Amino acid sequence: MTEFSHRVEQVSMSGIREVFEAASEDAINLGIGQPDFPTPSHARQAAVEAVENGNADAYTSNKGTIGLREAISAKYDRDGAFSVDTDDIIATSGGSEALHLAIEAHVDPGEEVIFPDPGFVSYDALTHLADGTPKPVGLREDLTLDPATVEDAITDDTAVFIVNSPANPTGAVQSEDDIREFARIADEHDVLCISDEVYEYIVFDGEHHSPMAYAESDNVVVVGACSKTYSMTGWRLGWVTGSNERIERMLRVHQYMQACASAPAQFAAEAALTGPQEPVDEMVTAFEERRDVLLDGLADIGLDTPTPRGAFYAMPEVPEGWVDECIDRGVVVVPGEAFGEHGEGYARISYATGIETLKEALEVMGEATRAVR
Numbered sequence: 001m002t003e004f005s006h007r008v009e010q011v012s013m014s015g016i017r018e019v020f021e022a023a024s025e026d027a028i029n030l031g032i033g034q035p036d037f038p039t040p041s042h043a044r045q046a047a048v049e050a051v052e053n054g055n056a057d058a059y060t061s062n063k064g065t066i067g068l069r070e071a072i073s074a075k076y077d078r079d080g081a082f083s084v085d086t087d088d089i090i091a092t093s094g095g096s097e098a099l100h101l102a103i104e105a106h107v108d109p110g111e112e113v114i115f116p117d118p119g120f121v122s123y124d125a126l127t128h129l130a131d132g133t134p135k136p137v138g139l140r141e142d143l144t145l146d147p148a149t150v151e152d153a154i155t156d157d158t159a160v161f162i163v164n165s166p167a168n169p170t171g172a173v174q175s176e177d178d179i180r181e182f183a184r185i186a187d188e189h190d191v192l193c194i195s196d197e198v199y200e201y202i203v204f205d206g207e208h209h210s211p212m213a214y215a216e217s218d219n220v221v222v223v224g225a226c227s228k229t230y231s232m233t234g235w236r237l238g239w240v241t242g243s244n245e246r247i248e249r250m251l252r253v254h255q256y257m258q259a260c261a262s263a264p265a266q267f268a269a270e271a272a273l274t275g276p277q278e279p280v281d282e283m284v285t286a287f288e289e290r291r292d293v294l295l296d297g298l299a300d301i302g303l304d305t306p307t308p309r310g311a312f313y314a315m316p317e318v319p320e321g322w323v324d325e326c327i328d329r330g331v332v333v334v335p336g337e338a339f340g341e342h343g344e345g346y347a348r349i350s351y352a353t354g355i356e357t358l359k360e361a362l363e364v365m366g367e368a369t370r371a372v373r
Helices: 015-022 041-052 066-079 094-106 121-129 147-153 176-189 244-257 263-274 278-301 322-328 355-372
Strands: 089-092 112-116 133-137 158-164 192-196 220-225 238-241 347-350
Touching: 041 263, 066 089, 066 263, 089 094, 089 244, 094 121, 094 158, 094 192, 094 220, 094 238, 094 244, 112 121, 121 133, 133 147, 147 158, 147 176, 158 176, 176 192, 238 244, 278 355, 322 347, 322 355
Parallel strands: 112 133, 112 158, 158 192, 192 220
Antiparallel strands: 089 238, 220 238
16 A cells, blocks of 8 residues: 655644543543634624625635735734735634644755744644654743744754744743844844744733734744634634745645635634624633632642743643543643643643633642642
8 A cells, every 4th residue: 555654654643632532521621722702793793694695605815805814914003013915914724724834835854943842732743744853942931932042943954933922832921022032033043933823812911022023034924813812713714924925935835725714714704803802802801810710729739830921721830640630530631741842740721611610620630639649
């Protein structure tokens, strides 16, 4: 038989999925990275109207509808982050496809991709699928990525480094000084910085900053999405933006693997971006309250947890066997090593669930902690 490609043999199933399969059906699931809020009604209605009016029947432009790209451009203007032309945006099937396009278009076989460890599981896998060489780097004690560590890791073979703020799985938010440094590194070393900003609005302490705002070259590409901000994970709608030259290269990959993002999702995303933003504010407020409940509970249990300043994850340091004990008792958490070797000794907890459920889970976590100590 035809053998499998080396690229696909380098990629295993996500450790997150393995945990899900090991858990019972009635378990409390604190492992999933999905907001537990509904998609805003005005976004849903826009998709319904597009379908009913026949506006979602055909392919859109490869880059996406002009209405959506105008909404994304206006979003960045509204945020005061940076300006982007509508021609320099590609609507994608979620942030995951956007990451794939960015890596595939810029990484040759054997070239290095530097990314945080622990970090989002796709960084390693997508690097392998592009025939690149993953180069994970460890984090500071507060689980932020040190620009000096990134700069020290750059070699003549480095094509890309990835910044993720707010971060999955750590909830860390990089400081403005760090982000400025990442932009400088991209400029001075002539290496592409992919800035994964899908959690950009879920910030509790400080502010979100993008290296795109500070770079003096075109060596920054930004990945965004509606998935987390608007609780639209199932809609699969993200985007990637960068210089026109970079966008046109990424478009070559996108047009053959995807053609265009789902048309109904594009209309929903346009409405989400241009409509009322109160649902986002309410969700972020709820996440911050949940974070505080979780941190207090973990402290009472005796687990040290770097304070997450954004997203909806916490990564406490946990004793050996703790994750298995939690899962056996009906609370799903993800072992830190699922996100890289530097994640060993940690666990990722998603607090995208109600406070009462979190309190119930904390009781179980306390039992698990006592069982392994």
